[in-house]
Amino acid sequence: MAAEPEGTPIWLDASFPDLEAAKTFYGEVLGWTFGESAEEYGNYTQAFSDGKAVAGLAPRMPGQEDWPTGWFLFFASSDIQAGTAKIRELGGRTVMDPMAVGDFGHMTIAADPGGVTFGLWQPGTHQGFEKQGEPGSYCWAEITTREPEKADQFFPALFSYDVKRMEDDAIDFKVYDLGGETVIGRMKMTEDFPPELPSHINPYFAVENCDDAVAKVVKLGGQKHFGPHDTPFGRFAAVSDQQGAGFSVIDLSTTSGDLPKIS
Known part of the structure; x- marks a missing residue:
């Protein structure tokens, strides 16, 4: 590999x-x-x-x-x-x-x-993900931070990312590209986020059906924090497990709306 x-x-x-x-x-x-x-x-x-x-x-x-x-x-x-x-x-x-x-x-x-x-x-012998971008696996992540300027300076300098901005007045969102491929997003945390929640990286796991996945999360003692919500990238929701680990689930096959402009 x-x-x-x-x-x-x-x-x-x-x-x-x-x-x-x-x-x-x-x-x-x-x-x-x-x-x-x-x-x-x-x-x-x-x-x-x-x-x-x-x-x-x-x-x-x-x-x-x-x-x-x-x-x-x-x-x-x-x-x-x-x-x-x-x-x-x-x-x-x-x-x-x-x-x-x-x-x-x-x-x-x-x-x-x-x-x-x-x-x-x-x-070494462990090369990382053997599956991604499909149901049951990692597909995306967002650096979710209260100090976006620091992230925008640090991560591109560390990994030689190209930084592009999503043209959306409602959110401060950028993407980091590597070799012409977008590899991770960067979102500014707003006052909508709980004040006790620290800056973090939010991983997304692909699922067959977002609503079904959220129902299972809640049934098993986890929490739903946002969504399910339709986007051009898929139907997703932000959740946490019953021990407090946060993540998002997304059905990549269910999309709605036009893709945002990235510049």
Whole structure:
């Protein structure tokens, strides 16, 4: 498999106070199945859709009891040490210093100057997503921040993104392109967001039917925060699981309206 360009979203994982409850939740909402937990890696467990790796789940580790529950998006890195040094040079900070994960690869967890947490992943034997853009898998993400100017300076400098603006007076939204392909969005948080919600990256998972997925979320003790809402990109809703991890679900086949102009 060819290496993903630097800055490409490559993997997604989360740690949970109750791993078994998380597996039950995502198994029903997204149809995931799960591999054997790896005790030598803190019972890290891979999730699969149609037999293909789509995400990782793990229990909280000692010392992480106060960490917020949430999904971490990892970006491809060809040199984890150089990437981490660049994060610091650009005013970001490391939450977890670079470390080897067996022969699977190398990782670090960091935050931009506005507090958006993310990871770098330098692949070894684990190349990242085996499926994406289809029901049951990651398809999109948005850097959702109260300090968009900092994000717009930091991430393009870190990954050589081209920045384009969505022409919509209602929201402050930009997209970051890499090699001519749009890889992630950037949204400014408004007063509509709960004040206790920190800046973050919101992942989107593709589903067959948005309304059905939202109904399952609520039935299993999760929450619906927005939607379902029709857009030119698909019918989506913002939700969180029963342990507080936020994400969005989107039916990419159900679209409405004209695509917005990007400049």
